[in-house]
Amino acid sequence: MTPTLTASILETLVDLWSTIAAVEQRLGDIARGTTHQPGRTSLHLPSSDTRYLVMSGLADARTLTAVKLLLVLPTHVTARLPTERSSILHADQYTGETLALLDGRVPTRMRTAAASAVASKYLARPASSTHGLLGAGALAIAHVKVMLQVRSIDTVVLWFHSAAVESFSAKTAHNSVNASSASTIQEVVKSADVLCALTPSVEPLGRGKWFRPGLHINAVGARPRPIHREIDSAGMGSSQVFVDSMETAVEKPGDMTKPQSRSETSAENSERSSPASRRGAASTRTSRCLIPWASACSTWPSATCCSIPPSATTTDPTSTWHSEETNRA
Numbered sequence: 483m484t485p486t487l488t489a490s491i492l493e494t495l496v497d498l499w500s501t502i503a504a505v506e507q508r509l510g511d512i513a514r515g516t517t518h519q520p521g522r523t524s525l526h527l528p529s530s531d532t533r534y535l536v537m538s539g540l541a542d543a544r545t546l547t548a549v550k551l552l553l554v555l556p557t558h559v560t561a562r563l564p565t566e567r568s569s570i571l572h573a574d575q576y577t578g579e580t581l582a583l584l585d586g587r588v589p590t591r592m593r594t595a596a597a598s599a600v601a602s603k604y605l606a607r608p609a610s611s612t613h614g615l616l617g618a619g620a621l622a623i624a625h626v627k628v629m630l631q632v633r634s635i636d637t638v639v640l641w642f643h644s645a646a647v648e649s650f651s652a653k654t655a656h657n658s659v660n661a662s663s664a665s666t667i668q669e670v671v672k673s674a675d676v677l678c679a680l681t682p683s684v685e686p687l688g689r690g691k692w693f694r695p696g697l698h699i700n701a702v703g704a705r706p707r708p709i710h711r712e713i714d715s716a717g718m719g720s721s722q723v724f725v726d727s728m729e730t731a732v733e734k735p736g737d738m739t740k741p742q743s744r745s746e747t748s749a750e751n752s753e754r755s756s757p758a759s760r761r762g763a764a765s766t767r768t769s770r771c772l773i774p775w776a777s778a779c780s781t782w783p784s785a786t787c788c789s790i791p792p793s794a795t796t797t798d799p800t801s802t803w804h805s806e807e808t809n810r811a
Contacts, residue, residue, distance in 0.1 A: 484580045492588035498596075498631055505596040506603075508541065516542040531556050545575045550586060565682075595624035598678055598700035603632040606676050606698035611636050613659075614674025616667060616688075616712075617681045617703060618642035618650040625678045625700075626654050633676060635659055641670045642681075668692050679703050679712040690716030 487495075511517035518540040525534040535552040552568040559565055568586025573579060602610070613635045615622045622640065629635050638661040640650065654661060664670045671677060671692040679687055679701040688699060690713070701712040 485582050487582055487584045489585045489587045492585065496588065496592055498592075498627055501592050502596045502599045502628060502631055505593060506600045507543065509597075509600065511541060511543060540575065546572055546581070547575050548572050552586065591621055591624050592628075594621060594702050595628045598625055598702060599628040599632045601700055602629060602676050602698055606633060607696050608633075610634075610675035610696075610698065612673055612675045613638045614670040614677040615640035616642070616670060616677070616679040619680070621680045621702070622650055622678070623653050625680065626657060626659070629676060629678075630657060630659070635676070638662070639664050639670050639673050641665075641667050671697075676700070681712070682710070683712050684710050686711050686714035686717075688713045688717055690714055690719070693717060 508517055512519055520538060523536040525536070526532075533554040535554065537550040537552065538548065540547050548570060550568055550570045552566060555563070555565050555567065568590060570584040570586050570589060572581045572584070574581055610633045613626065613629050613633075615625065615638065618640050619642075622642075626635075626638060636659055638654070638659050640661070641664045642650075651661060664673070667687050668689070671688060672694060674697060677688070677697060677699045679699065681687065681703040683703055688701065693699075699713065703712055
């Protein structure tokens, strides 16, 4: 009988460090070509606002294949129901046997946080100690947990507009960090060394004029749609961008497509290479961004990460991300 793993079961099985290591390995596998991760398929009927997204992946390392079905349900907002639901099916590559059916909530949340941790490990300054959060829900709690695994965080500053802050405080109280709420987004951005934007924003929350040298941003809340974005054009236009799926990055997320439509970034003039191939080269950009879109083993949603070098002599980190250096017109 095929095991069905519910969210409550999966919560007890999560190992933070193993999850971060697995995500880092899969990103490397994508760069090496040992993992096949095609673009997602979007299904939509005129009679409904619901979108059905199908994501699939193959990985040599685990001899597994996985398919994730994500339902985006915007009308659930008024009913105070989850606006996203997902399920993941794992099968053996060779026998075709169905190995497990997973509720997608916990894998999606933890993979998103782990991807932010990997990005921060390679792009954030080693001395980063203040973690800024835009959002205070379950994803924010997961980000606090994983960030403590890769950086010596001692302070957390968050902004949100609901009672979720109280729940956040209760669920993170056991961590050895000083947590406080900010009254404005600007306050969080200006105080953070590592900033995580975790809200399904349509209009940008992070403003380039607030970015200070050395800031690293993981913007993982906005959905991969042209009208949704978390970083404004000024922030993106002065940034160097790292992606693991150039095709998706230049077509789907508003973080990329809106600045391009204003000629503030250019995919045509972008550079696609591993940062490791350019170690030691001086950077002339004012900022650096990372946008991971692919989802190894089909459990990964979209994410955007940006990093602002502390000086023009900052060297690129060693990693396997493709890069796109954005250019002003």
